[in-house]
Amino acid sequence: MRTIKRMHILAGMTLMLIGCLSAYSQENPKLSDPEVASVAVVANQIDISYAEIAMKRSKNKDVLEFAQRMLTDHKAVIEQAVALVTKLSVTPKDNAVSQSLLEGAKETKKMLQKASKKKFDQVYIDNEVAYHEAVIEAIKNLLIPESENSELKELLTNVLPALEAHLEHAKMVQKKVSKY
Amino acid sequence: MKKRLLVPGFLVLFVFMGMGYTALNKTPEPKTHIVEIKKLKFIPAELTVKKGDTVIWINKDFFPHDVTEEKKGAWSSSTLQKGESWKKVITESSDYLCNLHKVMKGKLIVM
Numbered sequence: 142m143r144t145i146k147r148m149h150i151l152a153g154m155t156l157m158l159i160g161c162l163s164a165y166s167q168e169n170p171k172l173s174d175p176e177v178a179s180v181a182v183v184a185n186q187i188d189i190s191y192a193e194i195a196m197k198r199s200k201n202k203d204v205l206e207f208a209q210r211m212l213t214d215h216k217a218v219i220e221q222a223v224a225l226v227t228k229l230s231v232t233p234k235d236n237a238v239s240q241s242l243l244e245g246a247k248e249t250k251k252m253l254q255k256a257s258k259k260k261f262d263q264v265y266i267d268n269e270v271a272y273h274e275a276v277i278e279a280i281k282n283l284l285i286p287e288s289e290n291s292e293l294k295e296l297l298t299n300v301l302p303a304l305e306a307h308l309e310h311a312k313m314v315q316k317k318v319s320k321y
Numbered sequence: 322m323k324k325r326l327l328v329p330g331f332l333v334l335f336v337f338m339g340m341g342y343t344a345l346n347k348t349p350e351p352k353t354h355i356v357e358i359k360k361l362k363f364i365p366a367e368l369t370v371k372k373g374d375t376v377i378w379i380n381k382d383f384f385p386h387d388v389t390e391e392k393k394g395a396w397s398s399s400t401l402q403k404g405e406s407w408k409k410v411i412t413e414s415s416d417y418l419c420n421l422h423k424v425m426k427g428k429l430i431v432m
């Protein structure tokens with residue numbers, strides 16, 4: 142019962158995120174490159190912040206290994222993004238999409254902090270599956286179409302296979318965790 | 322007349338035998354193959370080699386990867402950062418993966 146409730150909350154949040162991003166893209170189809178860069182950096186920072194909580198709270202080897210991977214890989218993406226905007230002399234610009242991502246992340250972090258010790262791994266990994274699905278959608282349907290600079294587009298395109306690998310990895314861990 | 326032909330005839334025969342002899346005993350030089358790690362894939366994902374050939378893996382991604390034998394972890398490169406490479410002499414067929422991104426898989430087939 143609790144699991145079902147939790148899954149509904151997560152599914153709801155994912156839909157909200159996707160809904161929010163796509164509604165925004167329809168209302169306001171012009172997301173400038175500095176804004177795209179900001180969304181990309183924020184989306185990566187958020188997953189790093191979730192991983193940091195997991196590194197503190199989890200005792201599960203598979204979860205810790207996954208969280209460590211998220212820290213390393215999402216930091217690598219941010220480094221690439223920073224290198225690119227520096228090269229292009231662009232400053233990432235805060236915008237409604239970045240803000241809505243951060244708002245959503247605030248709630249999720251609360252949820253991760255509040256989850257019982259016993260449930261933490263499940264809550265964390267369920268959120269990782271949902272979050273990666275949402276971010277993959279957002280990159281494909283919003284950020285890539287919105288970016289004008291070809292190198293920015295290329296960077297986003299190159300990040301997709303990593304996010305897809307993370308999603309599959311998260312699903313593998315999810316299967317193991319739900320057995321405990 | 323006959324004798325004069327016989328000597329060069331033998332010479333030619335010896336030369337041919339010599340060539341045949343070296344050709345039979347010369348094992349082909351081991352080859353070096355390259356597998357690129359790019360966009361979270363091993364390219365080519367499946368590679369056929371001869372026993373004793375060398376395979377070099379090069380990480381072209383900005384994510385770290387490794388190359389690890391899949392079934393028992395019998396061999397593994399250490400973590401390869403962007404631009405780093407690792408080589409191994411291949412003696413048997415094996416399935417391998419990136420232990421950091423376990424969905425990245427590759428296969429070596431020894432003929």
Ligand SMILES: [Cu+2]
Pocket residue numbers: 385386387419420421422425
């Ligand atoms: Cu990898």
